[in-house]
Amino acid sequence: MKAIEIKNLTKTYANGIQALKRIDLEVEQGDFFALLGANGAGKTTVIGILTDLVNKTAGEVKVFGHDIDKDFSVAKKFIGVVPQEINLNIFERAIDILVTQAGYYGIPCNEALPRAEELLKRLGLWEKRFGSPRTYSGGMKRRLMIARALIHEPKMLFLDEPTAGVDVEIRHEMWEYLRERNKAGLTILLTTHYLEEVEQMCRNAAIIKGGEIIMRDSVRKLLTFMDKEVYVVSVQHVKDITTLSQYKPVVVDDTTLEIEMSRKETLHDFVARLAQTGMVLTDIRPKGHRLEKLFLEVLNK
Numbered sequence: 001m002k003a004i005e006i007k008n009l010t011k012t013y014a015n016g017i018q019a020l021k022r023i024d025l026e027v028e029q030g031d032f033f034a035l036l037g038a039n040g041a042g043k044t045t046v047i048g049i050l051t052d053l054v055n056k057t058a059g060e061v062k063v064f065g066h067d068i069d070k071d072f073s074v075a076k077k078f079i080g081v082v083p084q085e086i087n088l089n090i091f092e093r094a095i096d097i098l099v100t101q102a103g104y105y106g107i108p109c110n111e112a113l114p115r116a117e118e119l120l121k122r123l124g125l126w127e128k129r130f131g132s133p134r135t136y137s138g139g140m141k142r143r144l145m146i147a148r149a150l151i152h153e154p155k156m157l158f159l160d161e162p163t164a165g166v167d168v169e170i171r172h173e174m175w176e177y178l179r180e181r182n183k184a185g186l187t188i189l190l191t192t193h194y195l196e197e198v199e200q201m202c203r204n205a206a207i208i209k210g211g212e213i214i215m216r217d218s219v220r221k222l223l224t225f226m227d228k229e230v231y232v233v234s235v236q237h238v239k240d241i242t243t244l245s246q247y248k249p250v251v252v253d254d255t256t257l258e259i260e261m262s263r264k265e266t267l268h269d270f271v272a273r274l275a276q277t278g279m280v281l282t283d284i285r286p287k288g289h290r291l292e293k294l295f296l297e298v299l300n301k
């Protein structure tokens, strides 16, 4: 049995926009799956249909073998959802938010409370358990939404752009937690714009564009399409670049270079080579939006 089976799924909104065009998609149990796509590609619509927030126009959707048209009330128990928009009651105490949510699934308070405590501890919210989201940072609110989505111990978690607006450190902590839960058996599907997130966490991915799945493969395979990457390198002063020729360096200004790196080369080697030229590195980052580039590579194949 698959965690998710989608066949011929179509969604046309009332305004005539065809957000999904007969898509087929399967996600195995235990997978960590990424649904990738640019703004408006249809990712949130897929999650909306899977969680019964959006009515599909046509097609068949099964969650752990349960058809959502026939028995959504059963399918619902298997899934936890972290929506894109923050939708917490900002005046309710964190611990109460979790216990109340458990109540919607028929979990009594004496069972919900230890679960809530465990989640709050694991997600770094323990100190603030009696505080309300009004006093939380963006990253804390998102972690509380993850705790809320997991309180009824679902088999599958949907995350719609989980790290939007979350700073780097918290993002890495969140990834670690999600990886751990996935190892323990939780199937996870996330939507994202960030290729880095996918590289760090996901095993399989599908790319959605204009309401159609244009590719579904392992993340490793998808990344082979990205054989070259351009980096912007900031240094204190640009010096002689002849020994960096394998990286096809381009001098942008007195303190900036652009280099090209293949997947076989490592940043570590580049940084060592740069140090030999006497240049002092101040920053290095990928140029441009990698996911956009990946789409172009895939589309042009």
Ligand code: ATP
Pocket (backbone or CB within 6 Å): 013, 014, 015, 017, 018, 019, 037, 038, 039, 040, 041, 042, 043, 044, 045, 046
């Ligand atoms: P984003 O990354 O911006 O969230 P997305 O890939 O999740 O984008 P969707 O939100 O699923 O994309 O939107 C797919 C298309 O459907 C878009 O053209 C969008 O404008 C349209 N759409 C989404 N929700 C509605 C709605 N409630 N009514 C009408 N059109 C909608």
